[in-house]
């Protein structure tokens with residue numbers, strides 16, 4: 316499989332499962348990001364497991380982590396959930412193969428262990444470890460870790476001579492690496508110079524990792540060329556393609572244009588989820604682009 320083919324498999328799967336979604340008409344609302352700013356597209360790579368399946372899996376993982384169970388029990392249960400989901404869905408399995416093919420095409424490093432961080436990395440790190448027949452290192456946000464062997468059994472392992480490949484769902488600013496995964500891997504004495512991520516949302520994340528001597532391999536670098544590819548593959552329409560171009564030229568100008576055309580009455584919208592409501596409120600109160608004087612009614 317070529318690099319291009321791997322990217323296409325993943326992009327198509329994400330489009331089918333609404334893991335990659337764009338604003339394809341002026342009637343459609345913007346996506347409100349965690350930063351509290353709006354934008355014309357969004358990417359949620361865990362949907363590669365299936366839109367509904369991803370939701371159920373995440374909920375199950377969250378519940379397992381809440382329960383007062385041993386890390387061994389939690390890791391075993393999470394591993395079973397993910398492996399069963401991959402076995403049950405040919406398209407999820409094919410996406411993991413595409414990701415692994417992409418990795419193999421782009422380097423010669425031979426990891427002896429795969430690491431993955433709580434929670435979404437595990438959708439990818441667990442099946443990649445299984446396919447490479449190497450142990451999996453679960454990294455928990457608390458700082459705990461747990462190792463399973465290539466068959467999924469819990470093991471004790473001397474990590475000092477091992478080389479880890481950290482597999483992730485998406486890199487944004489790489490804050491989870493800087494705050495947690497890099498210090499944890501360093502403390503364990505594992506060599507760690509490379510990470511495979513399904514997608515990269517921002518060049519800043521790649522730069523932050525480079526400063527820490529970690530190089531990034533990813534089939535989906537979310538930037539203009541990826542949207543050109545999506546457009547050429549007919550995965551996004553002309554409206555979306557043009558406005559994403561505007562957004563990359565200037566997020567502020569795109570936002571101004573969106574607010575000028577936007578006829579969505581947020582105050583009247585009944586089905587707004589809490590997260591979205593909070594993000595819109597934060598946008599209004601922080602006014603990151605200084606647009607309040609131009610849109611007094613919206614900011615009122």
Ligand SMILES: O=P(O)(O)OC[C@H]1O[C@H](OP(=O)(O)OP(=O)(O)O)[C@H](O)[C@@H]1O
Pocket residue numbers: 433434435436483484485486487488489490491492520
């Ligand atoms: O590049 P970064 O700045 O690290 O951001 C990206 C990471 O953040 C999110 O995970 P989060 O920490 O929210 O944990 P979750 O998987 O439990 O949702 C996301 O799933 C990525 O793993």
